[in-house]
Amino acid sequence: MSPARLRPRLRFCLLLLLLLVPAARGCGPGRVVGSRRRPPRKLVPLAYKQFSPNVPEKTLGASGRYEGKIARSSERFKELTPNYNPDIIFKDEENTGADRLMTQRCKDRLNSLAISVMNQWPGVKLRVTEGWDEDGHHSEESLHYEGRAVDITTSDRDRNKYGLLARLAVEAGFDWVYYESKAHVHCSVKSEHSAAAKTGGCFPAGAQVRLESGARVALSAVRPGDRVLAMGEDGNPTFSEVLIFLDREPDRLRVFQVIETQDPPRRLALTPAHLLFTANNHTEPAAHFQATFASQVQPGQYVLVAGVPGLQPARVAAVSTHIALGAYAPLTRHGTLVVEDVVASCFAAVADHRLAHLAFWPLRLFHSLTWGSWTPGEGVHWYPQLLYRLGQLLLEESSFHSLGMAGPGS
Numbered sequence: 001m002s003p004a005r006l007r008p009r010l011r012f013c014l015l016l017l018l019l020l021v022p023a024a025r026g027c028g029p030g031r032v033v034g035s036r037r038r039p040p041r042k043l044v045p046l047a048y049k050q051f052s053p054n055v056p057e058k059t060l061g062a063s064g065r066y067e068g069k070i071a072r073s074s075e076r077f078k079e080l081t082p083n084y085n086p087d088i089i090f091k092d093e094e095n096t097g098a099d100r101l102m103t104q105r106c107k108d109r110l111n112s113l114a115i116s117v118m119n120q121w122p123g124v125k126l127r128v129t130e131g132w133d134e135d136g137h138h139s140e141e142s143l144h145y146e147g148r149a150v151d152i153t154t155s156d157r158d159r160n161k162y163g164l165l166a167r168l169a170v171e172a173g174f175d176w177v178y179y180e181s182k183a184h185v186h187c188s189v190k191s192e193h194s195a196a197a198k199t200g201g202c203f204p205a206g207a208q209v210r211l212e213s214g215a216r217v218a219l220s221a222v223r224p225g226d227r228v229l230a231m232g233e234d235g236n237p238t239f240s241e242v243l244i245f246l247d248r249e250p251d252r253l254r255v256f257q258v259i260e261t262q263d264p265p266r267r268l269a270l271t272p273a274h275l276l277f278t279a280n281n282h283t284e285p286a287a288h289f290q291a292t293f294a295s296q297v298q299p300g301q302y303v304l305v306a307g308v309p310g311l312q313p314a315r316v317a318a319v320s321t322h323i324a325l326g327a328y329a330p331l332t333r334h335g336t337l338v339v340e341d342v343v344a345s346c347f348a349a350v351a352d353h354r355l356a357h358l359a360f361w362p363l364r365l366f367h368s369l370t371w372g373s374w375t376p377g378e379g380v381h382w383y384p385q386l387l388y389r390l391g392q393l394l395l396e397e398s399s400f401h402s403l404g405m406a407g408p409g410s
Contacts, residue, residue: 045163099131113172205326235286240332261314275345291353304343
């Protein structure tokens with residue numbers, strides 16, 4: 001490996017270790033016994049025409065690239081969900097309910113912001129003037145066309161509040177906030193299935209793994225402590241303990257990449273930014289297969305599948321997409337697992353499987369020491385979110401999956 005490529009990796013690992021203790025205290029579940037409660041931060045309003053973060057909206061560090069307009073007749077319309085929160089006023093000037101439709105990520109952030117608005121200004125509610133746009137009223141490639149953007153005001157339409165409203169939106173977790181106009185604040189979020197939005201990468205709820213007992217079970221039934229079929233560093237099959245779930249969302253509809261093979265036939269669904277192992281010919285040893293984003297796998301390449309005996313290459317016959325329920329991303333001690341008899345990494349978003357496995361070493365260590373009895377929660381685990389933010393600071397954009405980046409997305 002060249003020194004130029006090694007340096008950012010060393011910086012990444014060193015900064016991770018330096019930040020690990022305070023991050024574990026601040027982001028981990030529960031309060032640390034004996035820790036002091038920090039005084040609340042003073043919120044600084046955004047200035048007119050200021051945006052946060054200070055990067056363009058459709059870039060990796062903000063809401064990510066435009067993925068195409070969603071129409072009521074399109075398959076992706078299933079990605080939108082109505083928001084009937086009584087604490088939010090929807091202008092709905094089209095009288096179609098379109099402003100209430102948005103992605104789940106946008107809905108979650110908006111509901112959080114509604115609480116902050118009521119706490120900040122008792123008697124005042126959050127007001128949405130524009131949500132999903134199906135009529136072409138916004139600029140080309142606007143995120144309003146995907147249900148990923150909202151324009152907001154306060155219910156009293158007091159423009160003196162809008163700078164602070166924008167700051168509250170930042171605090172509520174919107175991925176990009178812009179004090180765009182004297183009449184409203186613009187907010188947007190990452191795509192539901194972009195690498196920028198989901199740092200863990202996932203499989204659908206019904207995807208099956210093989211336990212050490214020989215039983216095949218769905219990922220939705222797997223629990224920490226179970227030992228599942230995986231691949232060791234030497235490229236041979238092994239059984240590896242499930243430590244935690246990096247992402248676990250039973251009720252979420254997600255877009256999955258479907259990889260189908262022949263000789264032997266296999267079918268695996270996983271999020272586009274998830275890593276699996278490929279080679280361009282079937283003669284490569286299993287240990288030499290390269291980690292590849294699912295969205296970059298092409299027919300004619302080879303992936304590793306469980307066979308008799310051991311692991312064997314299988315030629316990719318077709319690649320497609322479909323929507324399925326559930327999002328599950330288990331982390332095993334070896335950093336790999338075999339799902340639907342296809343070998344996959346536990347990691348996503350960043351192209352280097354070995355670097356990702358190294359970066360999760362502290363989490364594996366902490367689990368061994370203290371976290372073995374935890375039951376899986378729901379949502380994205382705090383640790384991969386921390387790693388993703390550090391990676392944005394220290395790694396080149398080419399290290400990340402392209403769905404979260406500008407231009408031509410566990």
